[in-house]
Amino acid sequence: MLFSSITFLYYFLPLTIFMYFLVPEPFKNAVLLFCSLVFYAWGEPKYVLLMGLSILLGYGFGLLIEKYRKKKLGQIFCIISVVTTLSFLVYFKYADFFIYNFNAVTGFKIPLLHIALPIGISFYTFQIISYTLDVYRGEAAQKNVLHLAAYVAMFPQLIAGPIVRYSDIADQLKNRKHTWDMAAEGIRRFVIGLAKKILIANQLGELCNLFRNAQEKSVLFYWMYALAFSLHIYFDFSGYSDMAIGLGRIFGFRFQENFQYPYISKSITEFWRRWHISLGSWFRDYVYIPLGGNRVSKGRHVLNILIVWMLTGFWHGAAWNFIVWGLLFALFLTIEKLWLLKELKKSRVLSRIYTLFLVMISFVIFNAADLGQAVTDIGGLFGAGGIPLASAEALYYLKSFASVLALGVIGATPAVRNAVCYLSDRPVGGRIVNGVEPIALAALLFVMTAYLVDGSFNPFLYFRF
Amino acid sequence: MDRRKKNTVVCMLFALLLSGGFVLCLFLPKPVYSDSERRGLSPMPKLSADSVWSGRYMSDFENYAADAFPFRDTFRSIKALTAGGIFYRQDNNGIYVSDGYIAAMEYPVNEDSMNRAVERFRYICEKYLTDENKVYLSVIPDKNCFLAKESGHLSIDYAEFERKMAKKADFAVYIPVSDLLEKEDYYKTDTHWRQEKIADVADRLAQSMNTALVQDYETHTLTEDFYGVYYGQAALPLMPDTLQYMTGEAIENCMVYDWQNGVEISVYDMEKALGRDPYEMFLSGSLSLITVENKNAGTDKELVLFRDSFGSSIAPLLVSGYSKITLVDIRYIHPDLLGQFIDFSGCDVLFLYSTLVLNHSETIK
Structure with a gap:
């Protein structure tokens, strides 16, 4: 089920909130789990069993790892747990990629499996792994399977993150408060996230589709596409994270922030501290640091960076362009660590231009159907193939999407948040903000409902991960 | 607070x-x-x-x-108003309003669709026609042709579209009509042309097919407002159209037979004029096969008109030039079945289609 759907907003969510706040405290996790399973089954009825099995394995191994933590057996259980959980992900997400490439290299003709990717498997797999690894490192295992299942399957973050660490919400699973202030904060965050998704990301996605189907490509159109997709993926993904964080607040949870205005970064290093923070920190804590991090020789350090970023790219999709995308970041992160970071500090403007340029190029690679298209798209940005500088089509869509693009650019900076904070901190301004906010949120909800009613095609980008 | x-x-x-x-x-x-x-x-x-x-x-x-x-x-x-008023989107789901007219942005050209349409027409010619038959083709530009240039919306190159269609359909004589049309000849809220504005088009077609029309019409206006198909798609508060229709001696005295339902019908269906889509009043809308017989015609010429919905409103204006007009909509009847109903001997054959159908010909059987 999509958050940005009539079914979620006007059927699932009211019922879930009603049931959740109706039952006494000890049953809230059970209600949350039940609703989460319904939420998941709505899109993937068959794969609920797979998720259930993953949770049960995580639960069982967690208890075993805790019991034998200080012994060799604990390490063995931990390895088995990680391998088993990962094997589901590898089978469902990467099997065809490996078979295809194996066939290409060896000339064999092993048939592809064409398995449908279970929604959210990349996210909940990483959550279960983080749980068992945290237990291995000393965190207490969850004795109540309902609580663990509620953590893994919790619908706000189930299908698109953020990747919530068990250690971050272990206490909240047992004891959490519910207040008007928290709920209002959650509602505000949810509505803003939904607006980012429906009003900005979806429209920019439309521009990207128009570009793909365009009859007349031009340099201008390629750049519009690169900008539109960079903003689209940010508003889509950060909007979804905002909705997840907001829903979590309504139910009394505090999830980790996942985005911190990444497009104002002055280096790729900073960009990855602000972009998909939960994934970056997951790879840092469970892959990069165990590999030795930067406390190793220079060569080994570079190798660690390459491994982590190749895996990061591969996590996003089973295709070579995702691996190249990850390795591109590895290259620039290494260059920055070795030399460039100091140079970038000399000019705030140039460092931002450098970062945005690289990020846009990276997302062109990211969104290509394959490496061939990535090369064509990047070539198009620089006029390869003798395409014209501009075309009537590009100019028309520039005019038609100028406001959305401008709104996207402004919304990707903290300008609006800072302005609201500035106003809120003043006595009169604060009263105005407090008075306007409920009306603005209600108006936004109305307009977004109108967009949902009008359009039936509303795919969510991160499902494929 | x-x-x-x-x-x-x-x-x-x-x-x-x-x-x-x-x-x-x-x-x-x-x-x-x-x-x-x-x-x-x-x-x-x-x-x-x-x-x-x-x-x-x-x-x-x-x-x-x-x-x-x-x-x-x-x-x-609310969505349409937000898209235009707040986001300044130039179109809403491909629909736009210019100078009070609602139009669909017909773009880009679908060459495969054009080829498909021509091949279907060719199939009919090869299956049923001989050298005795004279075959004609005419393309009706949609409203976007006249609005997009002024409003800055995207549009296909209509002149090029016609040129290509004429070239591809080398089995037919091409009759151009776009020079006779302008935006005022179309309804503001609907896709179609206004019958009361296309007498000159009917005359051009007739002359090109070597027949003469008696153009002595009386214009009638429906009292009910006409909200065309684009009105609903645009979802904007706009003024309705008025729907007019023309009568004359030939039109009043002709006999119309609906082969699809096996019943005699009238040229103008006043029940449909009050229904969901009033444009369907012209020859009862989307019917696969109709014959219009004019027993008082001063000629024995017959016409088989392969057409889309634009043909419904122009066919009555052609009645005075023929003893019989057979209207065929091959979106609703397979060409292989036509031999059971139509004797093509000596008939003129006109393929009269709008760019809207030719550029999306997947509906043609």
Whole structure:
């Protein structure tokens, strides 16, 4: 089920909130789990069993790892747990990629499996792994399977993150408060996230589709596409994270922030501290640091960076362009660590231009159907193939999407948040903000409902991960 | 308002909107047909173990939830107004308003579609026609042809489109009519041309096919407002059109037979004029096969008119030039069946199609 759907907003969510706040405290996790399973089954009825099995394995191994933590057996259980959980992900997400490439290299003709990717498997797999690894490192295992299942399957973050660490919400699973202030904060965050998704990301996605189907490509159109997709993926993904964080607040949870205005970064290093923070920190804590991090020789350090970023790219999709995308970041992160970071500090403007340029190029690679298209798209940005500088089509869509693009650019900076904070901190301004906010949120909800009613095609980008 | 009070108001308002929406979704009566979109709305799916396990129930429910949402048309209007008024989008789902006219942005050219249409026409010619038959082709430009240049919207190169169609259809003599048309010849809220404005087009077609028309018409105006198909698609508060139709001696005295339903019908169906789509009053709308016989014609010439809905309103104007006109819509009848109903010997054959169909010819059988 999509958050940005009539079914979620006007059927699932009211019922879930009603049931959740109706039952006494000890049953809230059970209600949350039940609703989460319904939420998941709505899109993937068959794969609920797979998720259930993953949770049960995580639960069982967690208890075993805790019991034998200080012994060799604990390490063995931990390895088995990680391998088993990962094997589901590898089978469902990467099997065809490996078979295809194996066939290409060896000339064999092993048939592809064409398995449908279970929604959210990349996210909940990483959550279960983080749980068992945290237990291995000393965190207490969850004795109540309902609580663990509620953590893994919790619908706000189930299908698109953020990747919530068990250690971050272990206490909240047992004891959490519910207040008007928290709920209002959650509602505000949810509505803003939904607006980012429906009003900005979806429209920019439309521009990207128009570009793909365009009859007349031009340099201008390629750049519009690169900008539109960079903003689209940010508003889509950060909007979804905002909705997840907001829903979590309504139910009394505090999830980790996942985005911190990444497009104002002055280096790729900073960009990855602000972009998909939960994934970056997951790879840092469970892959990069165990590999030795930067406390190793220079060569080994570079190798660690390459491994982590190749895996990061591969996590996003089973295709070579995702691996190249990850390795591109590895290259620039290494260059920055070795030399460039100091140079970038000399000019705030140039460092931002450098970062945005690289990020846009990276997302062109990211969104290509394959490496061939990535090369064509990047070539198009620089006029390869003798395409014209501009075309009537590009100019028309520039005019038609100028406001959305401008709104996207402004919304990707903290300008609006800072302005609201500035106003809120003043006595009169604060009263105005407090008075306007409920009306603005209600108006936004109305307009977004109108967009949902009008359009039936509303795919969510991160499902494929 | 202080922060605590504001937070309470936010929570109450959110709860009210969501629960209100939920209650309305559940208990308001559900329409089964959308007049504005001219389509049936998705019904509530039937619950079964099989439909749930296959995921069909869920996807059908999503369609139902969006289609059955309370005040659907009002919300569609809010969306259209927001898209144009706040986001300054130049079109809304490919529909735009210029100078009071609503049009669809027909773009880009679909060369495969053109080829497909021509091949279907060629198939008919090769299957049924001989050297005795004279074959003609005419392309009717859609409204976008006249509006896009002024408003800056995207449009196909209509001159090039016609040139290509004429070249591809080398089995037919091309009759150009676009030079006779302008935006005022079309309804503001509908795709079609206005019958009262196309007498010159009918005359051009007749002259090119070596026949003469008696153009002594009387114009009638329907008292009911005409909200065309684009009105519903645009979802904007705009003025309706008025619908006029022409009568004359030949039109009044001709006999029309609907082969699809096996009944005699009238040239202008006044029941349909008051129905969901008043343009269907012209020869009863989308029928696969109709004959119009004019026993008082001063000629024995016969015409087989392969046409889309634009043909419905121009055919009555051609009646005085022929003893019989057979209207065929090969979107609704397969060409292989035509031999059972039509004797093509000695007939003139005209393929009269709008760019809207030629550029999306997947509907042609």
